[in-house]
Structure formats: structure tokens, C-alpha cells
Amino acid sequence: MAENRLSTRIGQQISLPGHFDVPVCLEHVRALGADGSAGYECRVRLPDGTLEETVISPAEAASLCGTDQEGPTAIKPVDAERLRLLIESARIRLAYAHDHQFAVSLSGIRTLPHQIEAVYQVMLPQPRLRFLLADDPGAGKTIMAGLLIKELKLRGAIERVLILCPAPLTIQWQDEMLQWFGESFDIISSAVDQQQLGNPWQRSSQVIASIDYAKQNDVRERVWQQRWDLVVIDEAHKCSAYTKSSSSSERSNEVVETKRYQLVKRLSEAVDNVLLITATPHHGNEDRFSHFLRLIDLDLFPEPHRFGKEAAEARREIFRLGKGSPWCLRRLKEDLKDLNGKRLFSNRLAKTVTFRLNSEEYALYKSVTDYINKFIPHQSGKRGSSAALTRTVLQRRLVSSTCAIHESLKRRLKKQQDLLDQLAGLSPAQRANRLAALQGRLPDAEQDEDDLDNEVRDRLVDEYTAALELEQLRAEIAALKELVEQARKVRELANDSKLAALKKCLGEAQFVDLKDGRGKLLVFTEHRDTLNYVREHLKLWDYSTCEIHGGMNPHERKRAQEQFRTTAQICVATEAAGEGINLQFCHLMINYDMPWNPTRLEQRLGRIHRIGQDRDVYAFNFVATDSEDGQPIVEGRILHRLLEKLDTMNEALEGRVFDVIGEVLSLNDVNLPDMLREAAYDPRRLDEYLDQIDRIDPAKLKEYEEATGIALARNHVDFTGFQRHNLEVEEKRLMPRYVETQFIAAAKEVGLHVEPRADGLWRIEHVLADLRSERLRSVQRLGKPDPSYRKVTFHKHHLEQAAHVDAVLMGPGHPLYAAVDEKLNEKLAALQGGIGFYVDPLTTEPYRLHFFEITIRGKDSRGSDVPLHGELVAVREQRGQFEIVPSDILLNLPPQANPPSAVDPVDTQAASDFLKSTYQLECRARCQEERQRFARICREYLERSFDVRIKRAQERAMLLAAEATTKPEYKLSADEARKYVEELQRQRRERLSGLGRLEIARTGPVRHVATAIVLAAGADTETQLADLADELDPNVRSRSERAAEDLVVTALKEEGFPGDRIERVGHLKLGFDIRAHRIADEATGEVLVKRVEVKGRARGQPVRLTTNEWYKAQQLAETYWLYVVWDPLGPNPELVRIQNPAVRLDHAKRQIVAARFFEIPAEAVVEAGRAYL
Structure with a gap:
């Protein structure tokens, strides 16, 4: 009897004190013993969707059923406003189901069509992301990576993220992830690693690190040991490998991998989601490019050293997929548009400013050049690298300014004198060891000069010596003393030709805006000494200035950037401003010192020629070509000829000349730094180098990109389709006002004091300790909220106002919002499955609204469960009919003023069954279709790649096996070849099996959140409500x-x-x-x-x-x-x-x-x- 009565409660919320501390949904009952004399086995669903079983006693069953009454026990309705809070918490947490650009809604950025396409149409739908994002410089690749990270985190798809980038960019990445997306990342460096107890790579769930630090032998092992859900590699092209040259006619099978490449290759093998970011995916070397692509997927792109022709064909086939490719996306600046279809990038105009050195300056130039050639000669091996670095730095300081070379020579003189004093007290053997150590001290052979920290580079250059004996060192010191004195006289007594050219340039028409406040000027120098010197004279000419250089910490750089934006007319900067600083409010640039690395030209220009620049950009390049009496300045002659060539090539390269200058020079075998060093060492080769520049053919870039297939990866945004889709997305976007209302109410519920500011924003003076507790799941995922928040907003347009650039954008995904939401759900747990009463002034008869949380689950390539979809769904029940209605429907319905004190439990089983059999199945079908589409493309190309590799390996194994029958010395090679075939076949089975797992999409639990009973406004309703009918x-x-x-x-x-x-x-x-x-x-x-x-x-x-x-x-x-x-x-x-x-x-x-x-x-x-x- 009790079993039958218990069965009537199936699908209803029940309370089982002593078994569960929250109401549960009864799903199945089975009597134990005769008619339940031994109890009842109950299967129930908890509020989090999990199923549990428990056995209740006959007495508990009788109490639950109510033995003295016919119907089910009436229950007390819950507070309608608090129930709305609980429902709205779930709706906002799962809003990505409807707001298909959820991260855009919650971030402080204005996205563009190509960014939306990359993240939401190409990368985000993929169940296993292996992707090369190769857009042109300035397209906002960091923003796209941030959007991807935010979206995946909001969906619960990832937790642990590793970003590897060049050392100078670590702070920029950390700053932009926090500023735009509210994501806190820890930077792990040598100092952090050594100071902290334990393993910071394990403790931190979101890490940014320099790739050159992470690649070190003792560090990379700890990086590899961790489980990462997503790895992002910035400037990924610096991870290089190449096939070693062979002396024979046959292609070598030996591959040389840099430590950067080894680090990323191992990560790529272990991590499901890998994003490679670079604006220069190739440098004109097909072999290196082929090896680089293997970092996307080692099985997809065959080894170029084993399958040269097949690897090239596979690459072209994959790139030919265009935007349909799940592996690569490349868009050029010329193809990018804003939301209204206008070009994103303005025009770039470059002008070369030439000047001549006066006789005193030229004499110093000759003296220093002679000193470099005599005391820092060409060498080979490590010594050669150190010598080349020292020669380059001194030559660049020489052409930078008299001030820079004077200060450099003084520092070098002091270092060499100190060295002489040290050596005097050593034995001959110790002396020889010390001198040898100073000749080969480059810390990392993989690093370019531009990768070195300024302090490290200066120390290496100042301490380097080619001397092998004390007399050689004394001779150099004597020469340095004369040079220091000569440089002092020129600095103090002679006119500065370069400075005069700067003053004259500032008088040209393009700089009129600078004087009346409508324009800004960025001046690039290579050295702090020159920066100080130029800034001093600009002040004397009545210009307001600021500076940015490598000696400033991130906060000082940001303050300088703001000073430049608001008050300073001119910013004088070293290369520190060439990376990671956005200055699109400035449209004038002077390269006071020309960089020897050609890609630096684009990087510098990219600071001002980027998204948000609404004016044409002018760049003036300063070059000294001759002395007053016509003597050539070899470095200046070469740079001048190169700039002329770039100007003539610009049209052939569709205006992209500064974007592809590095690739064009590489394809034409022009190594600019080597050329400049060699010309200074042997001026007789100047004409040879000028001819080589004249022969540069821009068509080689097009030919190369077509041959390698990278040209096929070029994509154009479907702008018409995007605009239509964007209208719908904009309309379904989660409204900030609802997020604000929810947070303020939730904060009040959990005891957090949020007070309004006079400017319309909010202030939180003290964040409760409970909201910063390590036990909270939200704190474990997102980090601790700050102790206080001086300025909080929920509206991203506030961040675009000068008065509110320091405001914090609050919303889902922010540590404080998540902590408040988690505490709210803890406090309102007893309301789960509850019933509340509301009024609909526009209806004539009552109805019910059932709120369910549905999930779709899947598998990753390794077979682990992953969430694919989650959503709060509202089901309207009226007269036995069910329909899906918007989940925010309750926001328009006021609570009933005087709800009844008790109500019969509501049977939600029919509504749940309706939802499972209709909407949830439709969601599953959509998820599975997307995953199957991806898997189908991957399977086709993986099978093709494996077929080629296995066939070639089998042919080689058969050949060696035949040889081994008559030649025993071939037996070992034949066995290895056979094992290689077996290994390839095993890998094929595993990869295809993994793809099969990626096609899985199944319905997950359906959790009943709450039910609203909605009544029509009637005579028993408040007068105000009746009047509104x-x-x-x-x-x-x-x-x-x-x-x-x-x-x-x-x-x-x-x-x-x-x-x-x-x-x-x-x-x-x-x-x-x-x-x-x-x-x-x-x-x-x-x-x-x-x-x-x-x-x-x-x-x-x-x-x-x-x-x-x-x-x-x-x-x-x-x-x-x-x-x-x-x-x-x-x-x-x-x-x-x-x-x-x-x-x-x-x-x-x-x-x-x-x-x-x-x-x-x-x-x-x-x-x-x-x-x-």
C-alpha cells in the first residue's frame, strides 16, 4: 500500500531528512520484503543532477506519504523573489547557450567581424583544437586568443591554461588578459621559480611564461609533467626545426630541433587544445615551414625529410580548405573590415630623411670603425657569435648618436680597465681561462640579439674581449682612451647633423597637427643614451614629451602611455615600445635610429598602424648616407637603398611591404644584419651589397606562398552573412542590466555590501573572507577576488570613457561574481525544486513554469567526459499541454502578493519527459552534427597522411627485408623498418579511435531547478495589479x-x-x-x-x-x-x-x-x- 502511495510521488520533490540535506527528486521506488515491511529502496536525483540510491524505513515511508490522508502532503511555497534569484543564477551561468558570443558580452572589448569568425565559427566549435592563427600583424590575435580562453572557461571545457611567448611580451599578455577578460594569469620566471616553495607550474592554473625560460632542461620537465587543457604559443614561428644538410645526393633523415621546438612538440603531443599564433608562419624556407606545421598535428603533416613531395601536397590540400579548414586561418590587413564594412587599416606612407655627417662626426665614425675592425675581429663558433654581437651593438650605437657612442665607449673602457686589474692578480693559466670565458658568453644560441634583455646585452658587449694576452688588452685600452676623448670633443663642440635633420623634419607639413594639438609623434631610438639626448633637445624646442624604455616596469610604462595619450606631444621610445604597447591615437612616427632587423620596422609601425587608427600614418626614416665631402657611410647607404627598394616594391606587394619585409629578404637571400656588419668590415663590398638589394624580386614571395600552399589559406570574411548573423547575436546578448540586478541582489543575500557611487558606478569597500576562501570551487578555478573594488561597472561602454578606464567590469567569469554566485547557491540550496507563486497580468487562466537545467556530454580524444552544452530551459504547462518558453520569462512576472500557505507537490515528470524527448534531443543532434563534421574532415586527411606514410614505410621495409635474406648486415635495419611500419599502424588505429570518441554526444541529466505557479490577475489580487489588466x-x-x-x-x-x-x-x-x-x-x-x-x-x-x-x-x-x-x-x-x-x-x-x-x-x-x- 505504501509503495503505491510512494509511487504517486515519483517526479516530485521530496525531503528525506537524515539521508540528504537538500530536497531531492524521487525517480524510482522498489519495496523490500513483503509489501515494504523491510523498507523501500529509492532512487533519487540530487539538485546537481547526480543519481543516488538510499533505503528508507517503513516509518519514514509512512511519514513521507502521510498515512492519515488520501492525497500527498501539502508543502509550503518558497519565497518567490529568492526563488527568482536561484533561477536567474542558473540562467546567467548558462547564458552561453543563447548568447553565442558570451565572452564578448562579458569582456571590455569591441570585437570585429574577422575576430568573431575566427573564434565562434572556426575555433570554438572544434572538440579538439589544433590551430594556427596566422593573421597579419595588428589584427588582434591576442584578443582572439583571450575570447577563446574566456568562452572555453565559461563552458567549463578548460581550467588549466599555459601561454608561452617571448619574454618581452609576458607582461603584455598578463595585462590584456586581466584588463579585457578579467582573467588572472601568473607569470612564472626564473626569479619566481626560485623564490617559491613547491612547484609553481602545478600550483598555478593559468600561467604565462617566456618560451626561452620554459625550454631550459630543468624547467621543461616540470612543464611537461603538468596537465594543461589549453596551450597558446605566441610568436610560434620562433619554434623552428630543419632537416640537416647531407653531403650525399640523398635527402638527410636527421632533423635538428631547437629547444623551443622540442618544448612545444612534446606539449602538442600531450595536450588536446593547442593554439599557435604568428603573423609570419614562414620565413621563405619550405623545409622549416613544413617542420613548423607539424606542431599543429604530428600525424596530419608528414615529415618533410621522409616524405618531401607528399608532405608538400598534403599541406596544399589542407590549406585549400580555406575557412573550412579546422587547422589554419590567415587574413591579410587589406581584407579586414569593421562592422560597417569599412577598411580597418588606414594608409601607411613612408619617407626617407637623409643627412650628411660633418667632418668631425665622420672622423669619429672612421676612428670607431677602425677600432672595431682591429680589436673585435671576425671569429668562428661561440667566439664568433659574441664578436658579431659586440660589433653590431657598437656599430649601431655609433650611427645612433655621438652621445650614445661616447657613453658606450666610456663604459667599455671602464670594463676593460677593471678586467686588466683582475687579470693582473691571476696566474697565467687562470688568466687564459678567464679571457677565454669572456669570448664566448652568449647565453642562448637560439636567441637573436633582439631577444636579449637590454641589461644582458650591454653586459655581454661591455665585457667581451678578443684579447688573448695582457699586452693586447693594454693596447685596446689605450685606443679606447683616445676614442673617448675624441667622442667627447665631437659631442661638446661639433654641430649634430642628425639632430639638425630632426629639427628640420619637424617643420614639414605633416607635423602641423603636432603643433596645434591634433596630432602625436612617436620617435624611436635604439639606445637610452640617445633617448635622453633627443628628449632633452625636444624640450628645449618647447615640445611636451614623455618616454618609454626597457628600464621601466609595466606600471611606469602604462603611466607613460597615458601621459602620451593625454598631455605629451611627443613620446621618445626605445624598442621597448615596439612590442606590446598600443598607440593608435598617434599617427606620426620617426625612426631616428633605423633597426637592423627588418621585421622591427613593421613592429614599430604596428604600434600606431593598428585597429582603431582613423588617420593615415606617416613614418620618417632617418639615414646618414655620406660625409660632407662625399665619403660613404656604408650602413646608411645600404639602409637607404633598401628603403628605396621597399618603396618600389610596395605596389607589387599590394601595400603589404612592411608586413612581409622579413620574408621577402629571406627569399632573396638578403641577410641585412650580416650585410651591414660585413660592409663595415670591408667597405669594398658595398657595391656588391647594393646590387644584391637592387635584385630583390617581390614576385618570389607570391611564388613561394603558392608553392607552399599558404596562399590558399588566405580567407575573406563573408561580410553579408556576418552582418545578418551579428544582428541576431546582438539581440540575444545577455543584457548587462540583468547581470547588474542579479549581482546586487545576490550580494545582499550573501552579506556583501555594494554601495552606489555618485558617478553611477558601484563600490565594494570590503570583500568578505568567505568569498575569498580557498574551499570555494570558484576560487580554485578563477582565483581569489580582490580585497576591495573601488570602481565597479556592469556596462562595457563605461570602460571606453576616460573617467572610467580604471573600472572593473563585473560579470560571470569574474572571480568575485563567481564567488558570490556560488555562495548564493549554497544559501538557497533548500529552495532547489521549490514552488513559488507569480502573477501574469496578461493571462486569463493560470499555468505552471517548470525550470530545468539540461546538459549534453561528450568525450575528448582520450575518452574522458567533457561538457558540450548546458542550458536553463523553461517549460510552460497549461491544461496538460507543454511548450518551451524563454528562460527569462519570470523576469516579467511579479510575485503574488499573498500566496497560499500550502500547496500540493507538483509532478514534474511529464514536463521532464517532454523536455527530454524534444528539446534535449534537438540539442544533442546539433552538438553531434558539429562534432561529426569536424571528425569527418580530420578522418579524411589523417587517413590520407597515414596511407602515404605507411605505404612508403612498407616499401622500404620490404626492400630491406629482401636485402637481409642475402646480406646479414641489413638485418638490423630491416627489423627497425618493420617495427616502424607496425608503429605507424598502431598510431593510425589510436588516432582514428580518438576521432571516433570525439563524435560522441549524449544527453546528460535533466535537473529540476524550480516551478513557478503563475496566476491570472483577479479579484483577490492587489488593486494595483488589477488595474494593470x-x-x-x-x-x-x-x-x-x-x-x-x-x-x-x-x-x-x-x-x-x-x-x-x-x-x-x-x-x-x-x-x-x-x-x-x-x-x-x-x-x-x-x-x-x-x-x-x-x-x-x-x-x-x-x-x-x-x-x-x-x-x-x-x-x-x-x-x-x-x-x-x-x-x-x-x-x-x-x-x-x-x-x-x-x-x-x-x-x-x-x-x-x-x-x-x-x-x-x-x-x-x-x-x-x-x-x-
Whole structure:
């Protein structure tokens, strides 16, 4: 008997004190013993969706059923406002199901079409990401990586992230991840590693590190030991490998891998999600490019040293997929547009400024050059690298400024004198060892000069000596003393030709804006000494200045950047400003010192020629070509000829010359640093080098890119499709006002004091210790919230205002929001599965709203469970019929003023079954289709790659086996070849099996969150609610609304909107009824869009907008229109149009809090509508 009565509770929420501390949903009952005499086995579902079994006693069963009554025991309804908090928490946490650009909504950035395409259409849908993002410089690749990280974290798909990049970029990555995405990363460096106890690589879940630190033997082992969910490699092209040259005609099978390459290769093998970022995926070397691509997927891209022709063909086939490729995306600057179809990048114009050295300067130039050639000669091996570095730095300081070479010579003289004093006290053997050590001290053979820290480079150069004996050292010291004195005299007494050229340049027409405050100028030097010297003279010329250099910490650089943006006319900078600093508010640049690394030209220009620059950019390159009497300055002659060549090549390269200068020089066998060093050492070769520059052929780049297939990877954004899709995404975006309302209410519930500021933002003086506790799952995932927040906003447009650049954008994914949300769910756990009462003023009969959390689960390539989809779904139940309704529906329904004290439990099983058999299956089908599409492409190309490799390996094994039958010395090679075939076949099985796992998508648990009983407003409802009931009966209202919409559609057609671009979307509950769009500017493709809320009312009636409609009007601003039709069913209907009603009617609205409406008087509507006439 009890079993039967217990069975009536299946699908209902029940309380089992002593078994569970929260209400559970009963799913199955089985009696133990005769008629349950031994108890009952119950299977229940917990609020988190997990299934549990427990056995209850007959007494507990009787208590649960209520032995003295026929029906189920009545339960007490829960507080409706608190229940709404619980439901809204789940809706916002899972908002990515509807807001398909969730991270964009929650980040402080304005995204662009190509960024949205890369993240949301190409990378994010992939179940296993192996991707090369190879867009041109300045396209915002860091932003795309940040969006990807944020989205994957919001979905619960990743937790542990590793970002490897060049050392100078670590702080930039950390700063941008925090500033734009609210993601805190720890930088692990040598200092951090040594100072901390334990293993920081294990302790930190989000890590940024220099790739040159992580590659070190004792460090990389600890990096490899950790489980990473996503690895991002910036400047990935620096991870290189190549096939070693062979003296025979046959291709060598030996591959030389740099330590950077080894580090990333091992990570690529172990980690499912790998993102390689570079603007220069190749440097004109096909073999290196082929090896580089193998970092994406070792099985997909065959080894070029074994399968040269097949590897090239596989590469071209993969690139030929274009944007359909799940492995690579490449967009050029010329193809990038903003949301309105306008070009993202302005024009770049370069001008070469030449000048001549006076006789004193040229004499110093000759003396220093002679000194370099005599005392720092060419050498080989490690000594050669150290000598080349020292020669290069001294030559560059020489052409930088008299001030720079004077200071350098003084420092070098002191170091050499100190060395002489040290050597004097050593034995001959110790002396020889010490001198030998100073000749080969490059710390890392893989690093270029530009990779070295300034202090490290200066120390190496100042301490280097080629002397093998004390007399040689004494001779150099004597020469240095003379040079120091000569440089002092030139610095103090002679005119500065380069400085005079700068002053003259500042008088040219392009710099007029600089003087009247409309323009900014960035001056690049190579050395701090020159920076100080130039800045000093700019101040004497009455310019306001600031500086950025490598000796400044990140906070000092940011302050200097802000000073440049606001008050300083000119910023003088060293190469420290060439990476990681965005200065698009400046459009003038002077290369006071020309870089010897050609890619530095683009990097410098990229600081100002980037997204957000709305003016043409001018770059002036300073070069000394001759002395006054016509003697050549060899470095200047070479650089001048190169700049001339770049100018002539620009058209052939479609304006990309500065973006591809490194690749073009490499393809034409021009090594600029070597050329400049050699010319200074042997000026007789100057004409040879000038001829070599003249022969540079830009067509080689196109030929190479076509031959390697990289040209096939070039993609164009489908702009028309993007605009249409973007309209829908914008409309479904999570509204900041709802997030703000939820957070403020949740904070109050958990005891966090949030107070409003006078400027409309919020302040949190003290974050509770409970919200910073390590036990919180949110703290473990996202890190601890700060102890306090001086300025908090929920609206990203605030961050674009100068007064609020220091504000914190709060929302899901932020550590404090997540901690508050977790504590809220802990506190409201008893409400899970509860029932609340609400009122719908627009309905005539009651209905129920059941809220469920659904999940779709899948597998990663290793077979581990991963979440694919999660969503809060609302099911409306009325008269036994079920339908899916928007999950935010409750936001428009006020709580019932006087709910009943008890209510019968609600059976949710039928609603749950309806949801499982319809909507959840549809979600699963969508997830599986996307995963199968990816797996299908991967399987096709992986099978092709393995087939080629296995066939070639089998042919070689058969050949060697045949030889081994008559030649025993071949037996070992034959066995190894056979084992290699078996290994390839094993790898093939494993990879294809992994792909099969990626196709899995199954329905997960359906968790009942809560049920709302919604009543019609009636006589027993508060007077205010009764007054809000529309006077029209439902049938009349329906006809009135349809008539009003028909009139609005006709009006929109008259306004020029094509009929096929006018959509009725009221059923989607987006907050408006009609979407209309058309091309506003044929030249740019700019789209005009109207989102129209239609209201049909009797003339003189007030107009009411729901909370959702009003907030949507605030969000969509100028694209949101209110069209009011007076008397839509009468003979003379009248249409009133109001653009941006949230602003134009804000003064007149009356908020009916209890009913969650905004009411606008008819006269205010008429007055606002006059603006359209």
C-alpha cells in the first residue's frame, strides 16, 4: 500500500531528512520484503543532477506519504523573489547557450567581424583544437586568443591554461588578459621559480611564461609533467626545426630541433587544445615551414625529410580548405573590415630623411670603425657569435648618436680597465681561462640579439674581449682612451647633423597637427643614451614629451602611455615600445635610429598602424648616407637603398611591404644584419651589397606562398552573412542590466555590501573572507577576488570613457561574481525544486513554469567526459499541454502578493519527459552534427597522411627485408623498418579511435531547478495589479496586435526596407516584435537595422513596456524603435515612431515595480513621436 502511495510521488520533490540535506527528486521506488515491511529502496536525483540510491524505513515511508490522508502532503511555497534569484543564477551561468558570443558580452572589448569568425565559427566549435592563427600583424590575435580562453572557461571545457611567448611580451599578455577578460594569469620566471616553495607550474592554473625560460632542461620537465587543457604559443614561428644538410645526393633523415621546438612538440603531443599564433608562419624556407606545421598535428603533416613531395601536397590540400579548414586561418590587413564594412587599416606612407655627417662626426665614425675592425675581429663558433654581437651593438650605437657612442665607449673602457686589474692578480693559466670565458658568453644560441634583455646585452658587449694576452688588452685600452676623448670633443663642440635633420623634419607639413594639438609623434631610438639626448633637445624646442624604455616596469610604462595619450606631444621610445604597447591615437612616427632587423620596422609601425587608427600614418626614416665631402657611410647607404627598394616594391606587394619585409629578404637571400656588419668590415663590398638589394624580386614571395600552399589559406570574411548573423547575436546578448540586478541582489543575500557611487558606478569597500576562501570551487578555478573594488561597472561602454578606464567590469567569469554566485547557491540550496507563486497580468487562466537545467556530454580524444552544452530551459504547462518558453520569462512576472500557505507537490515528470524527448534531443543532434563534421574532415586527411606514410614505410621495409635474406648486415635495419611500419599502424588505429570518441554526444541529466505557479490577475489580487489588466478581452487584443503589426510592416516597406528583410520575431521573445534591415551605403556595405516594438492602443491609452522590452531598448539604443499605432482596428489608425525610447521616454516613464512594467503616458508618446516628423 505504501509503495503505491510512494509511487504517486515519483517526479516530485521530496525531503528525506537524515539521508540528504537538500530536497531531492524521487525517480524510482522498489519495496523490500513483503509489501515494504523491510523498507523501500529509492532512487533519487540530487539538485546537481547526480543519481543516488538510499533505503528508507517503513516509518519514514509512512511519514513521507502521510498515512492519515488520501492525497500527498501539502508543502509550503518558497519565497518567490529568492526563488527568482536561484533561477536567474542558473540562467546567467548558462547564458552561453543563447548568447553565442558570451565572452564578448562579458569582456571590455569591441570585437570585429574577422575576430568573431575566427573564434565562434572556426575555433570554438572544434572538440579538439589544433590551430594556427596566422593573421597579419595588428589584427588582434591576442584578443582572439583571450575570447577563446574566456568562452572555453565559461563552458567549463578548460581550467588549466599555459601561454608561452617571448619574454618581452609576458607582461603584455598578463595585462590584456586581466584588463579585457578579467582573467588572472601568473607569470612564472626564473626569479619566481626560485623564490617559491613547491612547484609553481602545478600550483598555478593559468600561467604565462617566456618560451626561452620554459625550454631550459630543468624547467621543461616540470612543464611537461603538468596537465594543461589549453596551450597558446605566441610568436610560434620562433619554434623552428630543419632537416640537416647531407653531403650525399640523398635527402638527410636527421632533423635538428631547437629547444623551443622540442618544448612545444612534446606539449602538442600531450595536450588536446593547442593554439599557435604568428603573423609570419614562414620565413621563405619550405623545409622549416613544413617542420613548423607539424606542431599543429604530428600525424596530419608528414615529415618533410621522409616524405618531401607528399608532405608538400598534403599541406596544399589542407590549406585549400580555406575557412573550412579546422587547422589554419590567415587574413591579410587589406581584407579586414569593421562592422560597417569599412577598411580597418588606414594608409601607411613612408619617407626617407637623409643627412650628411660633418667632418668631425665622420672622423669619429672612421676612428670607431677602425677600432672595431682591429680589436673585435671576425671569429668562428661561440667566439664568433659574441664578436658579431659586440660589433653590431657598437656599430649601431655609433650611427645612433655621438652621445650614445661616447657613453658606450666610456663604459667599455671602464670594463676593460677593471678586467686588466683582475687579470693582473691571476696566474697565467687562470688568466687564459678567464679571457677565454669572456669570448664566448652568449647565453642562448637560439636567441637573436633582439631577444636579449637590454641589461644582458650591454653586459655581454661591455665585457667581451678578443684579447688573448695582457699586452693586447693594454693596447685596446689605450685606443679606447683616445676614442673617448675624441667622442667627447665631437659631442661638446661639433654641430649634430642628425639632430639638425630632426629639427628640420619637424617643420614639414605633416607635423602641423603636432603643433596645434591634433596630432602625436612617436620617435624611436635604439639606445637610452640617445633617448635622453633627443628628449632633452625636444624640450628645449618647447615640445611636451614623455618616454618609454626597457628600464621601466609595466606600471611606469602604462603611466607613460597615458601621459602620451593625454598631455605629451611627443613620446621618445626605445624598442621597448615596439612590442606590446598600443598607440593608435598617434599617427606620426620617426625612426631616428633605423633597426637592423627588418621585421622591427613593421613592429614599430604596428604600434600606431593598428585597429582603431582613423588617420593615415606617416613614418620618417632617418639615414646618414655620406660625409660632407662625399665619403660613404656604408650602413646608411645600404639602409637607404633598401628603403628605396621597399618603396618600389610596395605596389607589387599590394601595400603589404612592411608586413612581409622579413620574408621577402629571406627569399632573396638578403641577410641585412650580416650585410651591414660585413660592409663595415670591408667597405669594398658595398657595391656588391647594393646590387644584391637592387635584385630583390617581390614576385618570389607570391611564388613561394603558392608553392607552399599558404596562399590558399588566405580567407575573406563573408561580410553579408556576418552582418545578418551579428544582428541576431546582438539581440540575444545577455543584457548587462540583468547581470547588474542579479549581482546586487545576490550580494545582499550573501552579506556583501555594494554601495552606489555618485558617478553611477558601484563600490565594494570590503570583500568578505568567505568569498575569498580557498574551499570555494570558484576560487580554485578563477582565483581569489580582490580585497576591495573601488570602481565597479556592469556596462562595457563605461570602460571606453576616460573617467572610467580604471573600472572593473563585473560579470560571470569574474572571480568575485563567481564567488558570490556560488555562495548564493549554497544559501538557497533548500529552495532547489521549490514552488513559488507569480502573477501574469496578461493571462486569463493560470499555468505552471517548470525550470530545468539540461546538459549534453561528450568525450575528448582520450575518452574522458567533457561538457558540450548546458542550458536553463523553461517549460510552460497549461491544461496538460507543454511548450518551451524563454528562460527569462519570470523576469516579467511579479510575485503574488499573498500566496497560499500550502500547496500540493507538483509532478514534474511529464514536463521532464517532454523536455527530454524534444528539446534535449534537438540539442544533442546539433552538438553531434558539429562534432561529426569536424571528425569527418580530420578522418579524411589523417587517413590520407597515414596511407602515404605507411605505404612508403612498407616499401622500404620490404626492400630491406629482401636485402637481409642475402646480406646479414641489413638485418638490423630491416627489423627497425618493420617495427616502424607496425608503429605507424598502431598510431593510425589510436588516432582514428580518438576521432571516433570525439563524435560522441549524449544527453546528460535533466535537473529540476524550480516551478513557478503563475496566476491570472483577479479579484483577490492587489488593486494595483488589477488595474494593470488590459481592458480588451484576449480575442480583441490579439486582433488589435495583428492589425498594428500589419500597419507597421507596410510602413517599413514605405521607408525602403525590402519585404524579404522584414521579419516578425515576436514569438522569439527577443524584447521586440519586428526586425528590418537594408543596405544603407552601397559603397561600404553599411547596414541600417531597426528593431521595432509594436504597440496597438486605443487613442489616449498609456503604453506599457515589459521590463524585458525596456532593458532591451536600453541595450540596443539607436537601433531600437517603438512604433505605437493608435486605434489599429478603427477607420483612421495613426502611427507614431520613436527611436531609442529608453532615452527619449526615460523622463516620462513610470515603473510599476510590483507588475514589472514601465508605463508611458499617451501624451509623452505623442510628444516624442514628433521628432520623427
